[in-house]
Amino acid sequence: MQNLATQYGSIFYIRLGFSNCIVISSATMANEIFKTHDLDFAQHPKLAFADEIPYARCGFFSAPYGDYWRFIKKLCMTELLSPGQLERSRVVREEELGRFLRGLVESGKKKEVVNMGAELMKLTNNIICTMAMSTRCSEKDDEADKIRGYLKIAYKTGSKGPGLIGDTLGPLSRLIFWLYGKEAMDNLQGVDELLERMLKKHEDQIGKRECEDLMDILLKVYRDDKAEAKIMSRTHLKAFLFVSRSTVEETFLTFGAGRRACPGSRLGLIMMHSAVATMVQCFDWKFCGDGHNGGKINMEVGKGLFIHLAQPLICLPVVHFNPFAASI
Ligand code: HEM
Numbered sequence: 001m002q003n004l005a006t007q008y009g010s011i012f013y014i015r016l017g018f019s020n021c022i023v024i025s026s027a028t029m030a031n032e033i034f035k036t037h038d039l040d041f042a043q044h045p046k047l048a049f050a051d052e053i054p055y056a057r058c059g060f061f062s063a064p065y066g067d068y069w070r071f072i073k074k075l076c077m078t079e080l081l082s083p084g085q086l087e088r089s090r091v092v093r094e095e096e097l098g099r100f101l102r103g104l105v106e107s108g109k110k111k112e113v114v115n116m117g118a119e120l121m122k123l124t125n126n127i128i129c130t131m132a133m134s135t136r137c138s139e140k141d142d143e144a145d146k147i148r149g150y151l152k153i154a155y156k157t158g159s160k161g162p163g164l165i166g167d168t169l170g171p172l173s174r175l176i177f178w179l180y181g182k183e184a185m186d187n188l189q190g191v192d193e194l195l196e197r198m199l200k201k202h203e204d205q206i207g208k209r210e211c212e213d214l215m216d217i218l219l220k221v222y223r224d225d226k227a228e229a230k231i232m233s234r235t236h237l238k239a240f241l242f243v244s245r246s247t248v249e250e251t252f253l254t255f256g257a258g259r260r261a262c263p264g265s266r267l268g269l270i271m272m273h274s275a276v277a278t279m280v281q282c283f284d285w286k287f288c289g290d291g292h293n294g295g296k297i298n299m300e301v302g303k304g305l306f307i308h309l310a311q312p313l314i315c316l317p318v319v320h321f322n323p324f325a326a327s328i
Contacts, residue, residue, distance in 0.1 A: 038259055092127060146190070284318040286318055
């Protein structure tokens with residue numbers, strides 16, 4: 001895209017399969033799109049199999065710009081991801097970060113290399129799952145294992161076809177759905193049953209939990225008799241909880257902009273800053289990966305829905321400040 005922009009300028013039109021796209025690459029144009037014409041671009045393209053796959057239209061990202069989207073956005077900004085809720089869930093992040101740090105210190109002491117992508121993914125998943133439903137994704141219990149399994153399959157099948165957005169595939173989408181649709185549907189059926197069980201468990205414990213998680217807050221809203229809350233069905237509720245993960249992209253609009261900008265940007269930055277600060281403050285890093293260029297990190301991007309390195313980032317943490325020294 002960058003090469004094309006150098007050739008064709010800061011605004012150009014491109015066809016991706018059957019989809020029409022406009023690529024913008026200047027601050028002035030971005031301002032024009034996200035401020036002056038924000039409303040015209042507030043509609044996200046729907047997922048390729050939105051009509052077949054349950055949840056596809058009920059999630060936040062794929063929700064059409066309208067009453068439900070406005071309601072969930074308000075709920076995010078005032079409750080779920082509000083500064084107050086982020087402050088209340090600080091202890092969750094501290095605990096998980098401590099666990100992450102302890103693991104790295106142990107690996108450093110044993111001179112064991114670490115797959116950083118996998119460790120950071122585990123850290124983020126654990127934080128988000130605990131904040132959302134008081135369940136750690138990497139615990140050895142049944143539910144956590146299942147969540148991890150479903151997410152893995154969702155990413156895998158999503159990157160093959162069902163996760164495609166817009167009408168990129170045109171009439172071919174029927175063929176792709178025939179190939180991969182069943183896998184996606186079976187997986188979502190499993191997610192649905194699991195979330196239903198977890199919702200029931202949470203419903204039984206309403207008012208008993210000391211620190212409310214996102215599922216508690218959503219359930220309270222769902223059970224509220226006021227008209228606005230009725231927009232939310234049980235499927236909406238589950239779609240919202242089947243949270244998407246994000247990786248960090250280094251652009252000026254990392255979190256998008258305008259009304260569809262990322263509502264989790266504050267939480268994303270908090271998690272990223274504290275993880276990076278911990279890694280820099282406590283360790284020197286020795287890069288040990290294979291498949292890289294003369295000892296340099298290979299920045300080639302892997303295939304899939306989210307931006308990630310094609311080759312795993314394998315490093316040896318060399319401890320230079322051990323915060324647990326007194327207790328270990
Ligand atoms: C560093 C981490 C993150 C990055 C780089 C990121 C980036 C983005 C981007 C680029 C968008 C699309 C904006 C657009 O379409 O214009 C987005 C949307 C979204 N993000 Fe994030 N995000 C991050 C973390 C999070 C977190 C932690 C959450 C929630 C827990 C979250 C929830 C969402 C939701 C719900 C949307 C859809 C908003 C809508 O459609 O109105 N994100 N994010």
